[in-house]
Amino acid sequence: MNVKTKLSDYVRPLLLGAMLIGSAVQAEVQPLDRVAAIVDNDVIMQSQLNGRMKEVQQTIAKRGSTLPPEHVLQQQVLERLIIEDIQLQIGERSGIRITDEELNQAIGTIAQRNGMTVDQFRAALNRDGLSFDEARDQVRREMIISRVRQRRVADRIQVSDQEVQNFLNSDLGKMQLSEEFRLANILVPVPEGAAPEQVQAAEQQARDLYQQLQQGADFAQLAIARSSSETALEGGEMGWRKAGQLPPPFDSMLSKMSVGDVTEPVRTPGGFIIIKLQEKRGGGAQVRDEVSVRHILIKPNAIRSDAESQRLAERLYERIKAGEDFAELAKNYSEDPGSALNGGKLDWIDPSALVPEFREVMDSTPSGEVSKPFKSRYGWHVLEVMGRRATDSSEQYRKQQAQTILRNRKYDEELQAWLRQIRDEAYVEIKQ
Known part of the structure; x- marks a missing residue:
């Protein structure tokens, strides 16, 4: 992944997910530039549009997706540039300024996230055809847009205690906030219609494996060597599951287990299963x-x-x-x-x-x-x-999680409505 991609990947989540401003790829030198659109008191030049088009085309190509017709893509890109320009003008009128100190700190953070010093980051940008000054300006404008959205949208969002409680009590809330477990398993199979002796032999085999695990045997190695599960060659790795996705009695057993614990063999229709709890996440347990x-x-x-x-x-x-x-x-x-x-x-x-x-x-x-x-x-x-x-502050933590989810949901809705509003209210003349 080149540095341009890394820069985009970092800056977008850092600054509330707005698109990067300005061209991430230097536009080709053209004999004459012209106005692509008039937006209130500003203009978007054709060179800006061409540069953003090139960036978007490269991004789509890297994903392996099919490019839409050029005139359709150009219309989409120009509309995005118009929305961004309107927000930048709002920021200018509101007196929003990004100091050099703030900008230097943001650039330093981007460099650090890419595992580089600022000097190394500058050199990497130059190798990819993006000047350091252009990158600084790109980040500055994105920070302005973020602050405009914070003032005009995020600061107006309120989430009531009743909304939080209703969410926690809903099926959706319980699903989103429930704990997840990364599991591995070992299966000792029992044939369908097996005789009692076969069941007993399989149970004994599973108990022998359990005893080996209790004495320190490596779970993954035993799974590879002895398990009949379809995940045996992956060391029994099952990935992340919520308790509600597992059949009884595993759904209730997991909440009482610590990371690293192994269940005793449990009889299932397919045989005897031993499960190891590899990791936990979520669920609000704090x-x-x-x-x-x-x-x-x-x-x-x-x-x-x-x-x-x-x-x-x-x-x-x-x-x-x-x-x-x-x-x-x-x-x-x-x-x-x-x-x-x-x-x-x-x-x-x-x-x-x-x-x-x-x-x-x-x-x-x-x-x-x-x-x-x-x-x-x-x-x-x-x-x-x-x-x-x-x-145990789990309940307080769950409420904070629920409030964050609800705020983000409201923010996404309010942001789209606000963007439509400012677009409708702006004077825009397309020069195409």
Whole structure:
């Protein structure tokens, strides 16, 4: 895949999926240029149209698709350029500007996504016939379109709590948010109409394989050597499945399994099956670590220097170690107004919500222990870790997923309606 393709693939999803602006392939030099269309206060030149036509033709050819008649394709491409130009003019009138710093950051991100430095990316673009300045302008204009759409469409979208709940309760919502499992299987077949002895022998064989797996045997190797499944030569690999796509009792078994677990042999019409859970994804299962912690904060101020604040924190630490009550000392000395009256307690808190200095000391302090004094941007602390726990935030995560799905759905609908509106309201004269 050349760099032009990579640039397009990256920039489109980064900036809300709008088409790239400008020609990704330099147009051939032409003796004379002419106006292809007048769009409000701007014009689209024939050279722009030719350049975009060439890019689109190359993209279609790479996909192996049949090109439509040139006049049909040209009409489609010109219409796309018109819509883009209207949005750029809206951005200009709205005062939307992309700073050089923002643009440099975007270019740097594109280069990084392509596994290159900016200098390497510049060289690669030149090899593919696209100047670095042209690429920068292309990205700048795409960023403007993205911000126009954010202001005119995305910021107006609202999703109510009732809409979220209705989606979660719907069959579509349950299907889209359900957990997926990547599975592998080993099948020990049982012939149709098999005698009891044959069934018993197949079951024993399956149990022998299960025992080997429990003792550390490689699942894929056993599948290749011993399974009669159609996926045996792929190591039993079944791909991604939702629980609802599997027959009982596997549908209920999977939710209780951890990645790497293997089921005991299960009798099915075709024989005895052993399934391994390779990976999980989706489903909203989210476990968050939380810590119960309390602290004393001593802040430097106009009458107490940083060194004096440190010495006070050290004295309090020694008093705690000598047996004085942490909560009483926090009430009397801590200068954190949010926790002092509560004996310094921050209660159960997500470590990611804390400043790095506090989080690092807290992570290294065992439960029930008091840390030595340490400094953060707020001052000097002494903390005590009172406990740790894992909290299941699956329901909250599912609601966030549902809200994102509904917002994206509304955005797609609103965007198409808005694009039709601005096209209808614009003055457009085709010079063809």
